[in-house]
Every structure is written in C-alpha cells, then in structure tokens.
Amino acid sequence: xxxxxxxxxxxxxxxxxxxxxxxxxxxxxxxxxxxxxxxxxxxxxxxxxxxxxxxxxxxxxxxxxxxxxxxxxxxxxxxxxxxxxxxxxxxxxxxxxxxxxxxxxxxxxxxxxxxxxxxxxxxxxxxxxxxxxxxxxxxxxxxxxxxxxxxxxxxxxxxxxxxxxxxxxxxxxxxxxxxxxxxxxxxxxxxxxxxxxxxxxxxxxxxxxxxxxxxxxxxxxxxxxxxxxxxxxxxxxxxxxxxxxxxxxxxxxxxxxxxxxxxxxxxxxxxxxxxxxxxxxxxxxxxxxxxxxxxxxxxxxxxxxxxxxxxxxxxxxxx
Numbered sequence: 362x363x364x365x366x367x368x369x370x371x372x373x374x375x376x377x378x379x380x381x382x383x384x385x386x387x388x389x390x391x392x393x394x395x396x397x398x399x400x401x402x403x404x405x406x407x408x409x410x411x412x413x414x415x416x417x418x419x420x421x422x423x424x425x426x427x428x429x430x431x432x433x434x435x436x437x438x439x440x441x442x443x444x445x446x447x448x449x450x451x452x453x454x455x456x457x458x459x460x461x462x463x464x465x466x467x468x469x470x471x472x473x474x475x476x477x478x479x480x481x482x483x484x485x486x487x488x489x490x491x492x493x494x495x496x497x498x499x500x501x502x503x504x505x506x507x508x509x510x511x512x513x514x515x516x517x518x519x520x521x522x523x524x525x526x527x528x529x530x531x532x533x534x535x536x537x538x539x540x541x542x543x544x545x546x547x548x549x550x551x552x553x554x555x556x557x558x559x560x561x562x563x564x565x566x567x568x569x570x571x572x573x574x575x576x577x578x579x580x581x582x583x584x585x586x587x588x589x590x591x592x593x594x595x596x597x598x599x600x601x602x603x604x605x606x607x608x609x610x611x612x613x614x615x616x617x618x619x620x621x622x623x624x625x626x627x628x629x630x631x632x633x634x635x636x637x638x639x640x641x642x643x644x645x646x647x648x649x650x651x652x653x654x655x656x657x658x659x660x661x662x663x664x665x666x667x668x669x670x671x672x673x674x675x676x677x678x679x680x
Contacts (some may be wrong), residue, residue, distance in 0.1 A: 366377075371613075371614060371615050371616055372616055373613055374615050374620060374621070375590070375615040375616045375619045375620035375621070376539060376620065377620065378615070378619075378620030378621055378623065378624045379619060379620040379623060381624060382620070382623035382624045382627055382641045382644075382654065383623070385568050385627060385637055385638045385641050386638050386645070387638070388673065391590065391642050391645075392593060394590045395589070395590070397462075398536065398589075399589040399590065400589075402585045402586070402588045402589035403585070403586070403589050403650065405585045406582045406585035406586055406589070406650045407650055407653055407654060409578055409581050409582050409585060410578075410582055410652065410654045411442075412578060412649055412650060413575055413579060413582065414438070414441050414442060414445060414654075415438060416421035416571055416574050416575050416578060417441060417486075417489055417571075417575050418434065418437045418438045418441050419565075419567075419571050420482065420486075420568055420571040420572055420575070421437055421441070421482045421679075422434065422437050423558065423564050423567060423568050423571075424478055424481050424482045424554075424558055424568065425437070425465070425470075425478040425482075426479075427475075427554055427557060427558050427561075427564065428474050428477040428478040428481060428554055428600070429470070429471075429474040429477075430465055430470035430471070430474035430475055430477075430478045432465070432468075436468070439661060439667075440461050440464045440465065441457075441461065441614075441663060442654075442657070442658045442661050443457075443460060443464070443658050443661055443662045443665065443667070444457030444458065444460055444461045444658070445457060445654050445655045445657075445658040446656070446657075446658030446659040446661070446662055447459070447460040447658075447662075448617055448651075448655060448656045449617045449651065449652055449655035449656075450617075450655070450659075456617075458479050460484060461479055462475045462476055462479045463475075464468070464667055465478060465479070467523070467667070473547075476547075477547075477550065477551050477554060477663050478523045478635070480551045481551050481554050481555050483554055484525070484551065484572050485555055485559065485568060485572055486572055486575060486576075487521065487524075487525055487528070487611065487612055488522075488525035488528070488529070488572075489569070489572035489573055489575075489576060490521070490576050490604060490607065490608055491518060491521040491522040491524075491525050491608065492522065492525075493573060493604055494518045494521075494604050494605055494608065495518055495519075495522055497600070497601055497604070498514075498515070498518070500588065500597070500601060501514060501601045501605075502603075504597075504598060504633050504634075505632050505633050505634075506634060507631075507632045507634075509632070510628075510629075510631075510632025510633070511632075513632075514632075517605060517608060517609060518605065518608070521608055528552050528555065529552060529555060529556055529559070531548070531549060532549060532551075532552025532553040532554075532556045533552075533556060534549075553652075556569070565618055576604055576607070578602060579607055580599055580600050580603050580604065581602075582647065583599050583643060583647050584596050584599050584604045584649060585650075586643050586646040586650065587599060587643055589646065590642060590643075592639045592642065592643060592648065593635075593636075594612055594630075594635060594639060594643070597641075598633060600633065602626070602629045602630065602633060602640075603626075605625075605629065606622060606626050606644075607627055608626045609621065609625045610622045610625065617648070617651075617655075618648070619648060622644050622647070622648060623641050623644040623645060623648075625644075626640040626641060626643060626644035627640040627641040627644070628640070630643075
C-alpha cells in the first residue's frame with residue numbers, strides 16, 4: 362500500500378507540474394516550427410544520447426571493477442540501455458538503477474557488489490554535476506540577473522556539493538564503529554570505494570573525465586533540441602541552465618523527471634531573461650528524446666536473454 366501511495370503521489374506531482382508548465386506553451390505553434398531539418402537535429406540528439414549512455418558505461422565499468430562486480434563492455438551497455446527504458450516507466454528518475462542492480466546481481470556478482478557499484482556510480486556522477494555547476498557559477502551569475510534566481514542556484518548547488526563532499530569525507534573517516542554499525546556500514550563502505558576510485562592514479566582521471574563528459578553530453582542533447590525548433594537560445598545559455606535543472610530533476614519525486622524538469626526549465630529560462638515558454642518547449646523535446654531512447658531500450662529488454670530468463674536461475678558469473 363505504501364508503494365502504491367508513493368507511486369500515486371509521484372504521478373500526481375508529474376501531472377500537476379506538467380499542467381502548470383504547459384499553460385505557458387502553445388503546442389500548435391511549437392509543432393509548426395518543425396521542418397525536415399528538425400528531424401536531423403532530433404536524430405542527432407538521439408545519437409548523442411546513446412553516446413552519453415556509452416560514456417556512462419565506461420565509467421560504470423571502472424567503478425564496478427573496484428566494487429568486485431566486473432562487467433564486460435557489451436553486457437554493461439545492454440544493462441544501461443535497458444535501464445534507460447525503466448527510467449521512463451518506473452515512478453522515479455532513477456528507476457533504471459534498481460533494474461541495473463537486479464541484472465548485475467543475477468549475473469552472479471551478488472547483491473552487495475551490485476548495489477555498491479550502482480550507488481557509487483550514481484554518487485560520483487552527482488558530485489561531478491555539482492562541481493561542474495560550481496565551476497560555471499561566475500558565468501551563470503552573468504547570465505542570471507534576477508537575485509532570487511541567483512540565490513536559488515547557489516543554494517541548490519551548495520547543498521548538493523556539501524552532500525557530495527560530505528559523502529567523500531565520511532568515507533575518509535577511520536572510526537571502527539562506522540564499519541560495524543548497521544546504520545552506517547554499507548554507506549561507509551560505498552564512500553570508501555568512491556574515494557578509492559576518485560583518488561586512484563589508475564582509475565581516478567578516467568572516471569573524472571567520463572563523469573564530466575556525461576553531463577556535457579546532456580547539454581549537447583539539449584542544444585540539438587534547441588536547434589530543432591530554432592529557439593533563440595545560445596549554446597552558452599544551455600550550458601549554464603541545463604546542469605542545474607538536471608540536478609533538481611534527480612530528486613525522485615516524479616515519473617522520469619516529467620513535470621519537475623519542465624517547471625524548473627521554464628523557471629530557469631525566465632530567471633535568465635529568456636522566454637519561459639521556450640524553456641518548457643526545450644524541456645518537452647529533451648524529455649521526448651530520452652523517451653525515444655527509452656523505448657529502444659524497451660525493445661532491447663524484450664529481446665534480451667535476461668528477459669527470457671526472468672524468474673529462473675542466475676545467468677552466470679560476472680564477466
């Protein structure tokens with residue numbers, strides 16, 4: 362019953378925020394801006410999204426190996442593409458993580474190693490996004506003149522950065538009880554692995570670069586969407602505005618981020634002195650691109666060996 366109520370609440374939140382955001386959009390005017398060139402840009406956005414997934418796979422493999430759950434490249438890519446489908450269908454923007462965890466565990470890695478690999482992967486991506494936003498704050502402040510917008514951006518990012526860095530500091534603590542107390546044991550173990558990965562001479566640089574690349578590619582996807590409707594928005598504007606929106610969209614309070622993303626993007630564009638309706642337009646098409654990729658992920662899931670073996674014995678040891 363609790364899960365049903367939580368899912369219902371997320372559906373209602375998505376619906377309410379979408380309704381409020383779409384009140385600013387003239388859908389007939391938006392569709393009238395589509396041309397043959399628009400199809401090219403949308404196709405390019407889909408291709409970049411798959412590249413983003415691949416880059417995420419490269420990072421995940423580095424982290425999974427450190428967690429004792431090594432994955433071959435093909436299997437990891439398949440799991441991430443399948444995860445993109447469940448990101449769109451489960452009542453959370455991170456629903457695909459739970460499915461990836463299940464797939465890795467059933468492949469023979471074990472539940473602990475699988476859970477650690479997903480949690481650490483998500484945590485490192487979160488930290489990289491927060492650092493990326495902090496690094497761009499001087500330029501963001503030049504774009505956002507509204508004092509309320511500046512304060513909101515600073516508050517959200519500092520809270521995220523504090524949480525991420527606090528997680529790393531937590532892993533650096535040597536108190537023995539952190540490793541044995543049930544409430545801190547697993548979180549501390551994940552934090553230790555995150556520190557080991559980030560500050561490793563062999564893995565660290567690659568993981569940092571790949572983490573930043575994932576978020577830059579999300580900006581490129583948004584830029585392709587902007588080009589598809591010839592919105593009067595510059596690349597620098599997209600680079601400043603999209604990462605904070607993605608940070609807020611990570612909150613698991615809606616279905617695949619729908620509603621939260623549109624409301625936040627419209628608000629961010631308004632704070633930057635751009636047309637709020639263009640922010641909603643860009644967000645809708647941005648979400649549509651990920652929905653299409655998720656649909657392809659659904660086909661991969663239907664045709665996969667993992668789907669055929671659902672409910673049977675584990676598929677084999679870690680690759």
